[in-house]
Amino acid sequence: MLQQTQVSTVIPYYRRFLRAFPTVERLAKAPLERVLELWSGLGYYRRARLLHLAAQKILREFAGRFPTDYGQARSLPGIGDYTARAILSIVYNKPYAVVDGNVARIVARLGAIKGNINQPKFRGAVERAVEGLLSHRRPGDFNQALMELGQTVCLPRAPRCVACPLRKWCQAYHRGEPESYPAPRPRRAIELRYLATAVIRSIPAIGQERAGRVALMRGLDEGLLGDLWNFPAAFGASRAEALDRLREKLDRIAPGVALWEQRDGLVARPAPLRQLRHGITHRSIRVDLYPAEVRGVPIGPLRWFSLASLNRVAVSQLARKIAAAAGEVDSPRN
Secondary structure (H helix, E strand, O other), rough: OOOOOHHHHHHHHHHHHHHOOOOOOHHHHHHHHHHHHHHHHOOHHHHHHHHHHHHHHHHHHOOOOOOOHHHHHHHHHHHHHHHHHHHHHHHHHOOOOOOHHHHHHHHHHHHHOOOOOOOOHHHHHHHHHHHOOOOOOOOOHHHHHHHHHHHHHOOOOOOHHHOOHHHHOOOHHEEEEEEHOOOOOOOOOOOOEEEEEEEEEEOOOOHHHOOOOEEEEOOOOOOOOOOOOOOEEEEOOOOOHHHHHHHHHHHHOOOOOOEEEOOOOOOOOOOOOOOEEEEOOOOOEEEEEEEEEEEOOOOOOOOEEEEEHHHHHOOOOHHHHHHHHHOOOOOOOO
């Protein structure tokens, strides 16, 4: 949960997760839908899927206990070199050094190592330095101490050098330029994308009130959020392209669903119902909501949900945002 996510954000999710899955066995036997539901809002949902698979493998092959061997740990879904080293050193006191951003920053400043964390030469120099410093008697405490030092004292900006217990040996400090180490990593360019989204409402039978139901499907588009429920949507480099791709997608997965836009002069709605903004990793997304209706039960991958039920379903954070906006507006017929 802490990968790419701040501690303050993780804590309430972590507590809810452990209440639902207090053991590896409970997690392994839980439906993926339930796991994703409790993860909903944290983002990076691939982590939840891999965690679920890892729990199943631990139960199936390792009698419900995380393995103590590095090779076996690495065989678990979602467990890379960093995570394996962290768990084996902290939980089992195995002599593995752990290098995260905080540790790399401390070591780079101690040795005035030039470069940034994305450069193999820099990373290799940092890893060799950490291996030379590692306490083989208490490797878990050593790793956690460096992580904590980097999080609380050896900060990226305005480091608290006066309070640092390593100041005496820090070359960057003695050179008077601790913030120069390490060099900033190159930023990935933000990609602007447009997302056309269909808010498909059911048409109630005569005499029935509209129940506030909308049709969702698994996945967003372009392979994103594959296991989560989302409003049908399509990306494009422009609003027009995204809308064209959404029409094509609806024609393919749910014939009979119609977007209520300007068509044959029947409905004067040339603009989207609502426009939102959302971010996913390096994408800055302009989201256009288009109203749509269908009679009867959607076919194919679509499934009906009431807007009120979405806080209990494994939906994406974007779907929650769209649902909140959709609940504030009426369809074109109202």
